[in-house]
Amino acid sequence: MDRYGKYSETTVGNSNSRATALCGGKAHGNGTETGYGGFKDFVAKTLTNGSENWPMSKAKNKGSKPQPNDNAKAVVTDLVALNRD
Template identity: 60%
Template sequence: MRDFVEKTLKEDGNGNWPTSTAKAHDKKPTPETNDNAKAVAKDLVDLNRDEKTIVAGLLAKTIEGGEVVEIRAVSSTSVMVNACYDLLSEGLGVVPYACVGLGGNFVGVVDGHITPKLAYRLKAGLSYQLSPEISAFAGGFYHRVVGDGVYDDLPAQRLVDDTSPAGRTKDTAIANFSMAYVGGEFGVRFAF
């Protein structure tokens, strides 16, 4: 931890996390509040688990109201309805297709906390007709969860060393992120 502090603070404690200051009659832009927050956040992310525990303890002792939400993984289960169209189907063995899908995702941010979100999917690929009722296909897709990206009412825990009076800390928190991904698929289609 000592090495982390020495490397991070540098110089007079202001070398790595500088804050802007204003001088009288200076034409430079007005300083921004908390303009060093991104640098601090980057350094905190780079800490190992033990260092994060130490920093959390120090923050809890110096800042009233320390809450933590532990997000170990984000899970997503999608349910989609797709409409597909064969683009060129006359006399060709290989047929390109395009699809558009609409549905929903059930996004899990914290254990036991699932949030439903609207989603869409765009697909394209090629299919090869093996018989009049059976065709093989391979394609790719783009999937996006739409909406504001807010996942609220996540259960928050107070830091162990937090000595805030009851009622001054929060029991829930909000996470905000967007979700989109690409993928591939292959398989066999049966026509009835």
Template identity: 60%
Template sequence: MRDFVEKTLKEDGNGNWPTSTAKAHDKKPTPETNDNAKAVAKDLVDLNRDEKTIVAGLLAKTIEGGEVVEIRAVSSTSVMVNACYDLLSEGLGVVPYACVGLGGNFVGVVDGHITPKLAYRLKAGLSYQLSPEISAFAGGFYHRVVGDGVYDDLPAQRLVDDTSPAGCTKDTAIANFSMAYVGGEFGVRFAF
């Protein structure tokens, strides 16, 4: 804990701590350009459970609106419609193919909170014709969830020692991230 405080706060107690200022016409805080929140967040992750509890209590007493959202894992279930095209099918046993897909993902950020999002997929691979109607295939794909990457109305929990005045805390929070991944697949394809 002492190492965390020394590395994070440094000499004057706030030189390395993220700070924010409010605009004159807006009550919402906006981060300064030299904000060090990423470095502090990395330091917080390295703490053990007891140290995190101590820091959370200190933050709750110094910052109004002490809410947290616990994201243990992000899950995603996709439903896609793919259109595929065999690139060279004239008399070859092995045929390259390309596909494009459009559909949706059901993204789970917090337990029981699922957000539908539009998605697309690009695929390419090789297929081997076993019979006129059946082919075995192997390929790879790139999958991306499109949109603004905002997942809102996530249930927030108040910190135990939060002493914020009524109306300063919120019951929900927003997460913002993009999602894309690559993968491989193999299987059997039936042609009608």
């Protein structure tokens, strides 16, 4: 089973958190979600008013470090995959 993160304004990289600010991001440590939140949840909870986490996500702890344009690349990858279907 995939360990999906729960969309949030920041990725929290500790073993007790599911919070991720990366589109399609996985949960850290023991955190799990039973299903993928979907693009609607990503927009509402991560991008908030459009001024957060674009094109790069934010992180709180030492967990996963945001990479330049990580959210932009993740969204494009998902959109291309949809087009193939």
